[in-house]
Amino acid sequence: xxxxxxxxxxxxxxxxxxxxxxxxxxxxxxxxxxxxxxxxxxxxxxxxxxxxxxxxxxxxxxxxxxxxxxxxxxxxxxxxxxxxxxxxxxxxxxxxxxxxxxxxxxxxxxxxxxxxxxxxxxxxxxxxxxxxxxxxxxxxxxxxxxxxxxxxxxxxxxxxxxxxxxxxxxxxxxxxxxxxxxxxxxxxxxxxxxxxxxxxxxxxxxxxxxxxxxxxxxxxxxxxxxxxxxxxxxxxxxxxxxxxxxxxxxxxxxxxxx
Numbered sequence: 001x002x003x004x005x006x007x008x009x010x011x012x013x014x015x016x017x018x019x020x021x022x023x024x025x026x027x028x029x030x031x032x033x034x035x036x037x038x039x040x041x042x043x044x045x046x047x048x049x050x051x052x053x054x055x056x057x058x059x060x061x062x063x064x065x066x067x068x069x070x071x072x073x074x075x076x077x078x079x080x081x082x083x084x085x086x087x088x089x090x091x092x093x094x095x096x097x098x099x100x101x102x103x104x105x106x107x108x109x110x111x112x113x114x115x116x117x118x119x120x121x122x123x124x125x126x127x128x129x130x131x132x133x134x135x136x137x138x139x140x141x142x143x144x145x146x147x148x149x150x151x152x153x154x155x156x157x158x159x160x161x162x163x164x165x166x167x168x169x170x171x172x173x174x175x176x177x178x179x180x181x182x183x184x185x186x187x188x189x190x191x192x193x194x195x196x197x198x199x200x201x202x203x204x205x206x207x208x209x210x211x212x213x214x215x216x217x218x219x220x221x222x223x224x225x226x227x228x229x230x231x232x233x234x235x236x237x238x239x240x241x242x243x244x245x246x247x248x249x250x251x252x253x254x255x256x257x258x
Contacts, residue, residue: 002250003033004030004031004032004033004034004250004251005032005034005035005036005232006027006032006034006035006036006234006235006237006243006246007034007036007038007079007095007097007157007200007232007234008036008038008081008097008157008159008200008202008234008235008236008237009023009027009035009037009038009235009237009243010037010038010039010040010081010236010237010238011023011037011039013037013039013051013055013058013059014039014040014049014050015040015050015238016039016237016238017238017239017240018239020037020059020062020063020066021062021066023035023037023237023240023243024070024074024076025240026240026243026244027074027243028070028073028074029244030243030244030246030247031247032074032243032247033074033075034074034075034076034077035074035075035076035077036076036077036078036079036094036095037059037063037076037077037078037079038079038080038081038097039051039080039081040080040081040083041081041082041083041086041090042056042086042087042088043083043085043086043087043101043102044087045085045102045109046101046102046109046111050083053088056088059078060078060092060093063076063077064078077094077095078093078094079094079095079096079097080093080096081096081097081099082096082097082099082154082155083099083100083101083102083153084098084099084100084101084102084145084152084153085102085104085109089154090153090154095156095157096153096154096155096156096157097155097157097158097159098149098150098153098154098155098156098157098158098159098197099153099159099160099163100112100142100145100149100159101113101163103126103138103141103142103145105126105130108126108130110122110123112142112163112164112167113163113164113166113167114167115166115170115210116167116171117170117171119166119167119170119171120167120168120171120172120173123138123164124173126138135173135174136174136178136180136181136184139164139174139180139184140180140184142164142184143184143185143187143188144184144187144188146161147187147188147191147192148191149192150192150195150197155197156197156198157197157198157199157200157232158192158197158198158200159200159202160200160202160204160216160236161185161188161189161199161200161215161216161220162185162215162216162217162220163202163215165211165213165215165217166205166210166211166215169211169213170210170211176217176219185216185220185223189220189223189224189227189229192229193224193227193228193229197230198230198231198232199216199224199229199230199231199232200215200231200232200233200234201214201215201216201221201231201233201234202214202215202234202236203233203234203235203236203246203249204234204237204242206249207235207237207242207245207246207249208242233249233250233253235249
């Protein structure tokens with residue numbers, strides 16, 4: 001019997017579709033033994049998708065209440081997905097996922113996590129404006145930013161390491177086999193490995209059917225393993241439906257390894 005755990009879980013406190021208790025009940029129903037809430041930290045550059053700072057205390061309080069209420073059924077943790085550019089420190093949480101959803105140049109925040117045509121056009125425009133139309137220079141800057149995410153966020157877990165690839169597969173604008181791209185992500189991994197943090201294998205692109213590979217992609221996972229890094233499956237679940245899908249995914253993976 002596989003021990004089901006969901007450490008990357010969102011609720012209606014940020015951009016999730018369901019309440020905290022609805023997610024707990026679904027987790028119990030799906031056989032999870034532990035669930036960790038990680039709603040998005042507040043960022044001024046894009047307040048729509050994240051948790052309002054004034055709701056942090058209510059978020060922690062509700063998690064504590066549910067932890068007591070369902071203590072005999074499931075372990076509940078209260079974490080946060082701390083964006084690199086959040087203005088508020090991640091304090092008083094059980095753990096922190098450190099993620100880069102934007103790159104910042106001067107006062108311009110460029111989202112690298114949109115996907116689709118709009119995401120590609122935004123990134124291409126940024127490469128033209130700030131990097132002399134050199135997309136690989138932008139990608140090098142992106143991975144350089146990720147390499148310092150632990151210092152910036154206090155991360156225990158590295159969130160969706162190569163999330164920029166989501167946009168690329170939907171509407172390609174770079175070659176993942178390019179030597180500069182590979183060198184950039186390897187350099188970032190080499191730095192992060194020394195921080196003794198966990199890398200998530202974020203399978204949400206597979207659950208959502210938006211990508212053919214998880215974050216990080218399989219070649220990056222192999223490099224992390226080669227370097228002695230630690231990895232853990234997460235679902236980045238934003239709804240009860242995805243939480244159920246994630247449970248099925250984990251069970252299928254476990255069955256495949258038997």
